[in-house]
Amino acid sequence: MKGIVFPGNGTxxxxDFPDPEPGHGEVVVKIRASGMCGSDLHFYHGAFDFDRSVIQGHEPCGEVYAVGAGVDPAQATVGDRVMIHHYFGCGTCRRCRAGWPQMCETTPGKTMAVHVNGGHAAFTVVPVAALLPMPDGLSFEAGAAIGCGTGTAWGAIKRLGGVSDTTTVVIGQGPVGLSATMFAASMGARVIAVDVDDRRLANSARFGAGLVVNSRERDLAEAVAEYTGGHMADVVLETSGRAGDDALAVLGTFGRAVFTGLPGDVGFTTQAVYKKQWTLMTSWTMSSIEQARCADYVVAHNLPVDELYSHTWTIEQADEAYRWFDKQDAGKGVFLFD
Ligand SMILES: [Zn+2]
Ligand SMILES: [Zn+2]
Structure with missing residues (x-):
């Protein structure tokens, strides 16, 4: 089979890779959709450390194709529609048991497309523990997005402790930010969607934003003050990695802010902000348990996750697909497989 590899120099x-065989406790998944995530670009350009020989793609979704020894039919059967939690840990430490293999306490852990082969190929092999069932009504494309980008937005809102009945500013309207806009609006927040590119902001109102601000054209703090009657935001999600200061500039007293964008640079002194009683936090993707809950929520609320995608590609178009995505001026792409 063919797989997409990043040399780390923007190409x-x-x-060619051999078709994978399932080892003990493993499952081969036939990929149906493999999403392009914003963090791919850090690897594409070699900004992050990773194994440059592995297949890319950490938003894989598909069907069980082959099952290895030691896998119980209740865990996986050929033909099951599955999402994948793309981190593999020891499986037994307290973090792994809580659904957080990326926080494994006993092994360095493995991440798809960083340490082991990912989903930008016709097949991938994963431990059976990484599989999550897909609810009926969820498309493979949506299951892929929930595997990282959309799941990251969900995880950040969960870490915030919820956003209902708040004014929530979502900075960055890429795949994570637009998903955050969608979730926050569906949970009853008044959402202000912010970006520097009108092409990215074009979908924000349709995804539930009550106010859309191009912060290159309009002073963001003024826009938020006007929208909130001077109270400013109860919640800020900073998803771009480039607007830490803007995030703090629009946060009201007792505000909560979460930062998911990388690399991210946020400066503050306690003296300057402690009388505002802020809660500031980061959030890194989500647990496998929350990934499954996110999928259930998307189906229950009939949310338009499929509409996050502006482009679909075949892996033969990988070069064009990543050159397009690298511009960061449009939506999300996905590689589809028959
Ligand atoms: Zn562990
Ligand atoms: Zn990702």
Missing amino acids: TVLE
Whole structure:
């Protein structure tokens, strides 16, 4: 099979790999959709450390194709529609048991597309524990997005402790930010969607934003003050990694802010902000349990996750696909497989 590899210099290579075989406790998944995540670009350009020989793609979704020894039919059967939690830990420490293998306490852990092969290929092999069932009514494309980008927005809102009946500012309207806009609005927040590109803001109102602000054209703090009668935001989600100061500038007293964008640079002194009683936090993706809950929520609320995608590609188009995505001026892409 062919798989997309990043040499780390802003190019892609389509390489031949043997079709994977499932080992003990493993499952081969036939990929149906493999999403392009914003963090791919850090690897594409070699900004992060990773194994440059592995297949890319950490938003895989598909069907169980082959099952290894030691896998109980109740865990996985050929033909099951599955999402994948793309981190593999020891499986037994307290973090792994809580659904957080990326926080594994006993092993360095493995991440798809960083340490082991990912989903930008016709097949991938994963431990059975990484599989999550897909609710009826969820598309493979939506299951892929929930595997990282959309799931990151969900995880950040969960870490905030909820956003209902708040004014929530979502900075950055890429795949994570637009998902955050969608979730926050569906949970009853008044959402202000912010970006520097009108093409990215075009969907924000349709995804539930009550106010859309291009912060290159309009002073963001003024816009938020006007919208909130001077109270400013109860909640800020900073998803761009580039607007830490803007995030703090629009946060009201007792505000909560969560930062998911990388690399991110946020400066503050306690003296300057402690009388505002802020809660500031980061959030890194989500647990496997929350990934499954996110999928259930999307189906129950009939949310338009599929509409996050502006482009679909085949892996033969990898080069064009990543050159397009690298511009960061449009929506989200996904590689589809028959
Ligand atoms: Zn562990
Ligand atoms: Zn990602």
